[in-house]
Amino acid sequence: MNGSSAEERYRALRAQLRPGVGLIAVSKTRTAAEIMELYALGQRDFGENRVQELIAKAEQLPKDIRWHLIGQLQTNKVRAVLPYVHLIHSVDREKLLDVLEAEAHRLGKKVDVLLERHIASEESKAGLDAAELEAMFTGFEAGRYPSLRLKGLMGMASFTDNEAQIRAEFSGLKREFDQGVERGLGWTELSMGMSSDYLLAMECGSTLIRVGTALFGPRAQPQ
Numbered sequence: 550m551n552g553s554s555a556e557e558r559y560r561a562l563r564a565q566l567r568p569g570v571g572l573i574a575v576s577k578t579r580t581a582a583e584i585m586e587l588y589a590l591g592q593r594d595f596g597e598n599r600v601q602e603l604i605a606k607a608e609q610l611p612k613d614i615r616w617h618l619i620g621q622l623q624t625n626k627v628r629a630v631l632p633y634v635h636l637i638h639s640v641d642r643e644k645l646l647d648v649l650e651a652e653a654h655r656l657g658k659k660v661d662v663l664l665e666r667h668i669a670s671e672e673s674k675a676g677l678d679a680a681e682l683e684a685m686f687t688g689f690e691a692g693r694y695p696s697l698r699l700k701g702l703m704g705m706a707s708f709t710d711n712e713a714q715i716r717a718e719f720s721g722l723k724r725e726f727d728q729g730v731e732r733g734l735g736w737t738e739l740s741m742g743m744s745s746d747y748l749l750a751m752e753c754g755s756t757l758i759r760v761g762t763a764l765f766g767p768r769a770q771p772q
């Protein structure tokens with residue numbers, strides 16, 4: 550991205566998108582002006598990892614932006630964020646599903662969610678293990694979350710140069726996604742791929758890539 554403008558980076562990335570893959574511009578730490586530059590080029594899906602930042606930007610920026618919450622969600626922030634959020638990618642525990650259901654019901658709203666699966670080798674990364682995921686399916690199949698729409702899975706690969714490892718992690722998630730389709734979960738979205746690995750993620754079947762640095766340049770504060 551040496552010397553290239555945001556517009557050039559955006560057009561180059563759009564040209565790489567496989568058919569059916571959606572691009573979420575990850576705008577955490579970016580200013581309203583930086584977001585509006587991509588908005589003017591037609592981008593409508595933006596991702597934030599903090600609730601307060603998402604709400605502040607949603608209130609200030611055009612109403613047809615679709616805001617994706619991609620970071621950890623605390624149960625005490627669910628009520629505040631629901632009116633603004635288009636898709637929550639980071640559901641990582643049952644308690645959060647229960648609170649989401651209660652608040653969505655209260656608002657009389659259907660809320661779209663992805664379940665975040667732990668696929669990386671790093672323990673530090675968030676996400677559900679296989680048994681926790683299975684428990685959540687059981688809850689959905691039992692009709693416990695009538696106000697939530699289970700749209701798919703999200704995952705983050707390991708932070709490594711080892712392409713074979715990343716491919717194995719993405720492919721494993723894709724298999725679980727396909728198993729969910731066979732099971733009749735009716736989901737359609739597989740959110741995987743960031744600046745460093747979105748090409749691999751698309752090869753492995755991603756339907757939503759979440760790209761920050763490759764669009765906006767390096768972040769001042771690593772998050």
Ligand SMILES: *Cc1c(COP(=O)(O)O)cnc(C)c1O
Nearest residue numbers: 575598619743744759760761762
């Ligand atoms: C920050 C972030 C991204 C984007 O990361 P880049 O490397 O800047 O593309 C994607 N997904 C999640 C969950 C993030 O927190």
